[in-house]
Every structure is written in C-alpha cells, then in structure tokens.
Amino acid sequence: MNDAITRRDALLGAAATAGSLLLAGGNARAQARPTELRIGITTFLSGAASVFGVPARQAAELLFEEINKAGGIAGLPVRAYFVDEAPGTDHLVGEYRRLVQNEGVYVVFASISSGSCLACTPLSDEMRKTTLLWDCGTQRIFEEGKHPYAFRTQGYGTPEVLAPLLYLLKHKPDFRTLAVINQDYAWGRDSWELWKAAMDALKPGVRVVAEMFPRFGAPDYSTEVTRLLAARPDVILSTSWGGDLVTLVRQASERRLFERSTFVLPVAEASMQVLGRTMPAGHVIGARGDHWNNHPQPKDPARLAKFVDAYRAKYNEYPIYPCHHMAQAISALQAGLGRAIQAKGGGWPNDLELANAFRGLTFDTPTSSITLREDGQGLEDQIVGLSSFNDRFPFAVPRDMIMFPAAMVSTPVGQKSVDWLKTLKPEMLAQVPAPIAG
C-alpha cells in the first residue's frame, strides 16, 4: 500500500511527539501568568441542599466583587464558574473535567455534598489540580487515601459531632437514655456512627431507645415525634439540616417534645433564622465551626462585622455557616497563592507549586486561624452552646459557649475517626474548656 507507515516514518513521528511533550512539559514548569484567576466552584444551586448552596454562592459573589474592586487576588481579577452539584456525582465528574480542561480554571472549590467531594478528590489527583474542599464533612476523604492536590479549608464530621457530645456531657452529665433522628443518607448515618462510637467510649451504658432515619426531605415528622414523646428519652440527637430540621423543630416544639427531652442539634445554626422564636431555648446547638454571628471573642471583630453587614445589606439575611465556609476557602486561596508566589520569587506557580503551598498553611478567618495539616485537613475550632435569645438577633444564638480547640476534637493524622473515637476516655472531659461568658 502506498500510504503504509515505514519504520523511518514511525521513528520520526515518535521523536516529534516526544519533542512536543517535552516542550509542553517545559511550558507547564514555567507556567505563564494568566490574565485572570479562574475558579471553578461546585455547590448546590437546586434541590433541597440549595438552602446551603445558594447562600454560599452569594457569599462568593459578594467577596469576589469586593476583591476585584480592590485589585483582585495576586493582582488578577477573579472569575468564578459555578457548577450545580444537584444532578449527581456522574454529572459533577464531567463538570469538573470541563472546568479544568475547557474553562482552564486554576483552582476548584468542591463541594457541599460528601459524595461530591469523594468523587472530586480522585480527579484532583488525576488532573493535578489544586482543589479546596470548602464545605463537605466526610471524614473518609483524608482517612482513606492521600490526595496531594486536595485541602479542606474547614473542619469535618468528627469534630463537628464530638464537640456537641462533649458539651452535652458537661451540660447534662446524668442522661441515661438517648434517641437519634437523622436524615437517611450518608451524613445522617455517618454522624450517628461517629456519635455512638464516642458516646460508648466517653459514657458507657447510655441506652439508645430509638434510632430513626426518615427519608431525606421528609415533609412530615408527626409519627416520629409521637414515638419520641412516648419513649421519653433524656436526650434526642439530630444532625438533620435545612427544611428537614425546620420541620422537625416546628412539629416537636408544637407538641412540647422540647419540654420532655434535651435536643442536641450539631448543624442547627443554618436554620435558626428561619425558625426565629420557634426554636426553644436551652438546647445544644452547633455551627460546624466557630463562626457564630455572636462569636464571643472573634480574632478580627471588624472583619467579621464587615462581612456580616455587607452580606445582610446585599441579601437581606444573616450569613449562615456555608457562607463562612466559602469565605474561608477564599481566604485560604489568597494566603496559599501568596505563599506560592513568594516561594517562587514572584513567579507564577504551576499546579504542583500551588498545591505545595497549601500544605501546613495557616490562614486567618474573621473569627480565628485555620491550619491545613500535612494530610490536607483543616483544623477549625468548634463552638457549641445552648440556644438562647437576646436583643441583638431575632433568632436563637448560643449562650454558655464552649470553644473546643480543633486539635482536641480532630482525629490525629493517620488514624481513622471511628477507631480513634473508640479509644477516648471519660477523663477527656477534664480537658474541656470552661464556657465563655457572653
């Protein structure tokens, strides 16, 4: 055949291809400074979890607007590409690739859903793209594998469950019975597994009188409330959130369940505005971090007030915790990129250099500082308190707050959360800090 490939052609072709790849590799090492900083952001823009995703997007838009007015990040204007997580992980994986390959994003912020994060982190390894896990909570990410390009810029499930449990053990040490009512999906089940492991270790002998996992998005909890009223547990745990938590609290409150049992609601903060005065006082509430609007000792009170006021002015509501988590990811990016540029003597860092800058990075938030450990996990303090009302806010905020240092409630590097929680001793309670007045 006339067009058959000869050995000489093949060798020439191979040499040319190798040369191209070398050139391409050389370009990657000496990455040119882009004209804008493109950031891919995955969040829920539809479905039930958009109660978190849309406020987070609003926070990102607000902050990027401010940042761009002030000259951008590292002198570059920021351009965000938002992607909806709601269609599921298969869709998200395609979108992640599109963001990196077609849109040329420099960094990806992923995601709210733990399932989304579990899908995106292997992609960050494969595509060598720095990925900041800005909100998801599953402990599995950094406990089941190494992800050199992924970093979580906030706490995660283990401290977010352990801190409320420790608070309960200090606040109501004599409780004997407990019931759980969590949403029937990964977080609802995982958070119960974490709680149960820690509770059995720290207070053995507590009797679990009901374990209920109503379907995600259930519109009615009447039956569950009746069962809880009949069972009369000392404590009711619910890690539910969004509309599910609002419905549960409303129905339980109306039927006086809050008068019979102490509720522990580790994800309550995001629902307090919607519940308003319906949320009963005196129950344990958490915020997946330390970013309460009434934080008693914020590291930078002016910065916290500026963010809260700007958000309220633009969107007519207080920022909820996903907004703070988004702000944390943006702060981490500013600090990490600055560090990478400094390490390169002012040059523009390539993907590997950028990722390396995040390991061990400490960045400031309005309320505290967060350090990214060697495994990529961020250490964020946890504040838990009792629901209460004051003149400043038309909704419940915590009182008698205890600030749990992140290192105290986080699984040590290299260990698995459930295994670590099982090793806890009741003596740990002696290390719990005293409540903060205010």
Add this chain to the structure above:
Amino acid sequence: MADWLADNTLLLGLALLDGLAYAALVFMVAVGLNLVFGVLRIVNVAHGSLFAIGAYSAASLGLAFASAGLPPWAGYAALVLAAALVGAVLGPLVERLVLRRIYGQEEVLQLLVTFALFMILEDVQKLIWGVQPVSQDLPMKLLGTVDVPFGDDVIPFTIYQLFVLPGVALATLIGLAWFLRRTLTGRVIVAVTTDKEAAMAMGIDAARVTLLTFTFGAALAALGGALASPTTSLVPGIGAQTIVLSFAVVATAGLGQIEGAALTSLLIGLGRSVAVYFAPEFEVVVPYIIMVAVLLVRPQGLFGVLETRRV
C-alpha cells in the same frame, strides 16, 4: 403474636392516629393526580409542582393576611383561597398551552413534556420564594393540641393534624364521589372518562371537560399543598418528593379510582406509621412494598377495572 399485640396495644393506637393524619395528606395530593389521569389519560409529572406552588402560595398569602392585620382565623381562608387561585390560574394555562398538544401522543413524550414543565415550575418557585425554607404554621398553632392518654402518660397531638386534615380529606372524598355521580357535570366527566369517543358522539364538548377536570385536579393538588403547608417547611424539591409517593398511590389504587386512592392512602399511612414504631428501617419502603404486593395480586390496582386493548 397475641402477647406482642397485648404489649404494644397502646403504641399501635398511637400509630393509628399518626397513620390517619399522614393518609389524609397523601390522599389530598394523590386524588387530584388520579382524577386527571382518569380523564386526560396523561401521567402528569408536573402535579408535584402544583402541590408545591399551592403550598408556597398558601404560606405567602397567610403571611400577607397576618401582616395586613387580619384576624388569625383568616389563615384558614388563605389556605383555600391560595388553592383556588393556583388551580384557576395555572390549571387552564397548563392545559391549554401544554397538555392539549400531547393528548393521545406516545406516553414517553407525555412524560418528557410534563417533566420539562415540572423542571420549569421548580425554577419558577425558586425565582419567587428563594431557596430558604418557608413556613407559616399559624393555622396549626391556632388550634393548639389535645392530650391523648397513653398509659399513665399523655401524648400531645395537634388538633390540626388529628382532626382537620382527616376531616378535610373525608369531606373531599365524599364531595368528589357525590359530584361525579350525582351532578350533571360530574356525570359528563365520568362519561368522558369511560369512553371519550362515545361521549363526543353524544354531543359532549370533551375539550371543555378536559379543561375543567384538569383545573379541578390542579386545584386539588394545590389544596393538598396548602393544607400541608402549616405542618411542614417548604423547600426546593418538595414537589418531587410528593409526586413519587402520589404515583405509588395512583398505581396501587387503580388509575382514575377515587375510593381506591383513599383506601391506598390509608394503607400507606398506617403501614408507614407502624413501621416507624416497630421497624423504622422499613419506613421509606413501606409504600412501595404495599404497591408491589397489591400489583402482584391485582395488576390493575385495588379498584381498577381490566380494559380490553383498543388498538
């Protein structure tokens, strides 16, 4: 078994009360879907959106009434008014602009079109009401609670859920049965449902009947949403959750069967509440277990009648 029943009689009594309240809500949504299918022969996925918009509208109207200083009892009027408004506005709009173009078409096409409509209406809800949970529970709070004896204890139930919801559902069932069997308009609807071609040959304006039926079905879906709104929180996706359960009810009941929808709702409500007490792991699947069990024995549904294929 007898020992188990003796030990759990009190709990079963509570489960019965819970089941009745839940069944009432399920029935209110499913009955509209069933009616629409019976006449239009379209499985309307957008029925869930009408439920959601009815719920959101009722909450908004209730809040507006409260802000306007109207007496608290006006909240109940808001529920009915919102449902009527949604039915009267969206019903004809959807039927005329969308459904009328797909009558008699492939079922796949009908599903796709109504699903597209559902997606559009979901976005409309977000556009109007945002994504944060919306609640207006004044109608539930206003009636307060009633204490049901439970051994030495008492269990508070809301009067709204224990009496109002089942009462409205029962009134709807009786009223609908009376309307369809005792009034001229109702009989015309039944005639079109039974044999559209024969009904048209007798001079019945089938187009008008379908418009009327869909508007009525839309209003029933909206009423279901409006009645549910004081007990729940309205969030994006609430319509999708509702429509899946409604389909299970309609399939189990037999398409177009009003009494079947009532009985199925009752079975599902009671089955679910018993599961919550004694086998919570099965709570989510109970409606579908009932559906599969019924369809295995009666493929046409509880009250469905076998039809010969016309083509």
